[in-house]
Amino acid sequence: MYKSHLSSFFLLLLAEGFFGNRFQINLIKELSSKQLPHNFVISPFAIHQALALLYLDKDIRKDYQLAKALQFTGRRSAKIVNFFGKARWKANRQHFVMANRIYFSPDYNVSENTQKINKDLGVDVEHMNFSDGQKSGDEIKKWLSKTIEKASQNIFDKNDLSNATQLVALQGMSMSCLWKHRAKSLTKQSFSIARPNKTPYIIRVDMMYTKAPFEFFNDDEVRGVMIPFSRTDIGMLVLIPRRQGTQKVLQNLDKYLQIKMRKAEETHVFLPLFTVQETMDLNAVLKAVGIKNIFNNVGDESHADAANFKQFNFLEVKPNRVLIKADVGSDNDQRVVKVNQAFVFVIKDQSNIYMVGRMENI
Template sequence: MSKNFVISPFAIHQAITLLYMGKDKHRDPELGKALQLVGRRTDKILSFFERARTKAIQQDFVMANRIYLSPYYNESEHMRSISGGLGVEVENIPFSEGSTSGDEIEKWLNQTIDKGTRSHLFVKDNLTEVTQLVAVQGNSLSCTFKHRIKSQTTMSFSIPMHNRRPYVYKVQMMYTVAPLEFFNEDEVRGVMIPFSKTDIGMLVLIPRRLGTQRILYNLDKYLQVPLRKAEKTHLFLPIFSVQETVDFNLALHSLGINHVFINVTHHDRNENAAYFKQYNNLEVKPNRVLMQSEVGADNDQRVVNVNRPFVFVIKDENTIYMVGRMDSV
């Protein structure tokens, strides 16, 4: 995985929930527990995903989520009946056609995301006659913040270097002053930047002493830190974008997906029977800029200058839509 990346936990949750709930019988209890679905009624689960998906679309997320099944995979009518409620399409495709199947999947993703990108998901021999399931997700978002960006300015961005002086270079920063929720810990500083149309926002986590990798390892801990009441805050945030294709095969193998979801009917099926890939595009750029000028900050008021590597979490109270880190801008 590259130093700069973004993934969508919500999209993963959608797809794996469909694979779990789509089985009429023999659902995996450990996976159900991990997904926090044990004991929850189907209508409640579908309602949660519908609300979250509707809000994301209102906030201009573009989401594509499709599971491709080979003719050997015995999907149930129940799976197809709940797929719409979960926001995950189900499609049959003959993986024996190899690169042709891969081209068809990539064409669907590129057309659905429609951002002028050409995401490449598969390499030669990824898809063969032994493949039974491919889950493909695409997510795209161009952030629109609640508070107007007042100006743009060029400022320093510092990257720590092991046993060397930090590498410092100039980046384009957006500047605004607005009431923002925040927290201050010894290890991490956090600030919530609200979006314009919903209660979704971007929580920016700025390390004080830790690296971004350590923040990600302990993300649950920092997400539990309560935000303080909003105060007038000067915010400097880099203009950045990140595009990433992430292969989740290792994560699936650790969950035992080959044993849980795939009904092997041929002895020559192998551990490469499932693929799970996600393409994400995120842009953070100025919207509604009021003026172009060099800006300063009132030292008597709160100042948040995101001038070093950071982690970001796009979330509302109940759902994490995207998580990523920027080690360089």
């Protein structure tokens, strides 16, 4: 009986994690089937937040197409709100700067329920007239740049917003990693940049070096190391392909996230310093994962492409504090992980993917 209870509890924990990141993984897989920039970053968690608000916006008539895509079928509203509340609490502890706002046209019927739950979900709600697309785009960009200082580039193109627009969702996230294990030094190391039908291009880049207990796994296709953050169970999983490209790793991300990590061992880790930012249009990707009603039937009338989803993200990877700057030799008697080629990074906990991306070129 005792064993049975433990098994049931374990399955419940698995189900909670599955509920959280199944949609997020599906979004990443669909995104990775498209042509992507060499270096990019996206926040599946932020789009999940915004869509959760649109799902819970209706007091009675729910969008079951949206519920299915978000893995919300059978989930009570209070449980959904609580799920995102816990995740936001952890993200705030890690000093993630998060901006998430949905703009509704004046004739969009925003329910009273939205006014009650938007703060709990961490999604702002504003009304805006989109008849002057250029002016609306400028106002939205101004709001984002006040919240996230790095967001200085244009978010919307000239023809993105018009009289037909009923809803605009914009998310942004900015963070600098706060590592649990501080860098012992900075060192110059080789980084290999792949080139089609050519020998790789080798450059010397600045890398953080540290030696500490890290969880890891070695798979025939991918090598993974989990680099923990300082204040929560959030960390950065770095995935280094062995015989395939980063695009394939992203397309099979669910497979690699299910690989059991080995117990933490003392490990030498070399991780390059890098900065990546990206503005991404998510309309086509959301439609591809089964979310269509929002784009074709916003409010009480039918509009073609009445919704517009955009996202801006900025990630900076650097040491918490540099102790020394020197060349560092590896100790061959202990584990050594050098992130010295194109890699995928996943900033995650057990239930959410806060950021995911790849670096092909440092």
